[in-house]
Amino acid sequence: MDKDAMDDMFDVVIVGGGAAGLAGALTLTRARRSVLVIDSGSPRNAPAAHMHGYLGQDGESPAALLAGGRAEVARYGGEIRPGTAIAADRLPDGGFLVRCGDGSTVRAGALLVATGLVDELPAVPGLAARWGRDVLHCPYCHGWEVRDQPIAVLADGPVAVHQAQLWRQWSERTTLLAHTLRLTDGDRELLAALGVRVVEGEVTGLTVQDDRLTGVSLADGAVEGCRALVVAPRFTARSGVLSSLGLPTAALERDGHVIGTCVASDPATGATALPGVWVAGNVTAPLEKVAGAAAQGVRAAVAVNTYLIEAEGRRAVEAYRAGGA
Template sequence: MDEARDSDNSFDVVVVGGGAAGLAGALTLVRARRSVLVIDSGSPRNAPAAHMHGYLGQDGESPAALLARGRAEVTGYGGEVRPGTALAADRLPDGGFLVHCGDGRTVRALRLLIATGLVDELPAVPGLGARWGRDVLHCPYCHGWEVRDQPVAVLADGPLAVHQAQLWRQWSERTTLLAHTWPLTAGDRELLAALGVRVVEGEVTGLAVQDDRLTGVTLAGGTVVECRALVVAPRFTARSGVLTSLGLPTVVVERDGSAIGTCVESDPATGATVLDGVWVAGNVTSPQEKVPGTAAQGVRAAMAVNADLIEAESRRALRTLRARADA
């Protein structure tokens, strides 16, 4: 631990990513009396959403407010949070790491906790990005209650479409599946008919918006299909730059034999990667996890990091003791 505190730019642990996973991990580590730096790019995945739901004690809270409180808690215990982007990292001869930041600065760390999250890559329909997290949605557990009983349309452009229609019907019986570009099987159509989900043929070419509210989607022929929420299945692409710079590859995440994104594999209990000294937490390793789950992963990973540092310190203490005894 003393080695990591030789300069203001050296830390026991550098946490890359200032979302729920990274801050929860950092808070656990600073309370364990570790020197911790959080490098926060300020671009959390859920930034477009005004509220988050399903987080016990925090339901309806603004994601931005949660992260602001988290940063204050980390710094209140002596941790440091710096705005910036970590671009890459190198393994040092002593087993630690040198992290290269976008502003040209470098920082040293004995251990790394990477919680950089992912990027939601949206289907190629004009207008989706501007309404993402507002009335263009993907998770019913996050947003379903807010659009309950309203007309909901599911965009079929991948293997999750029928599954999404099944899910969203739980919140609204006025659920329509837009066939768009995905070929539905006879079995798909039979299931949707049994559930009362209407299927509309035709490619979606745009959104209909009035008074800054989604009112429907426009099909290639000009027909407008009414909806108050449009459900899409983004591709979940891991923000893995620092990890790949260390030689940790991403793997393809599949659903029903089709790729839905990428992630970095880790031990599900601790977040440990195959590279000694590097842990991951949150959506970078678990693409479909919600905010409470990512925070829990950050805590578990931080506990594992601290345990690993304790083991290393104990080995050093034993070597020192034995060296003195042999002198």
């Protein structure tokens, strides 16, 4: 970000240039708002070659979707700057000062934070390098592409049995790798009834041939063949800017187990507890897919515009009364 562009003023600054942030920016620029998107260029789904379940865009690459979105925002006068927003301050006039990693600052009447999350992966050697390719977690995103192939589920957390049940819908050749999880008798009975094999032993690595996953290595030296490995990452909200404004993260729970963090917001609008600040996408809804994140960005943008309209109305009335006095 250009350090000479100090304290530029925008109606809205959007932190995050993924699907949620760009959808919000597109809505606000079409509403004739001055909008700046600060984009760190690190979308969560960057490792994936394709995205799915987005009507009209199924099979498109995440990079292509974002490139198209940036062009659309620019077409309506929105500005996109590469950089990392690290903190924000509330100003006396109710606006915000956003501080970036290169020392530059910008001002905004309202903030929309769509910084997403970080997937914290299990500590198995070689796993991270294949994340989003054949190491997967979401069957709605990737299940069709590995249908009927041998799928292994890594059981290192409380949702593993549920994952095995779920992925079995795409392939009857689904195996649960017990790894570090202690299965209950009820778990084992359910899996047996569903025809899901259970393989004992800790997973110590992956086997790869011709840049394709072929299996996993176990501590006893055995190799269990598979074409896809399912894991359950911990979802950690990228919340630095929000934390600087006093907005904490909350525990994300599923079936009584903590599986990550998120920033609480109104589910309909994305409004946070701090007036003038909205969130959209995985930073507040970690389980949301690309299409849902984009929809959240649109809803939040409408709420942001309403907030600005109301503030403008109050200022106009005050000026009108002062002029008539």
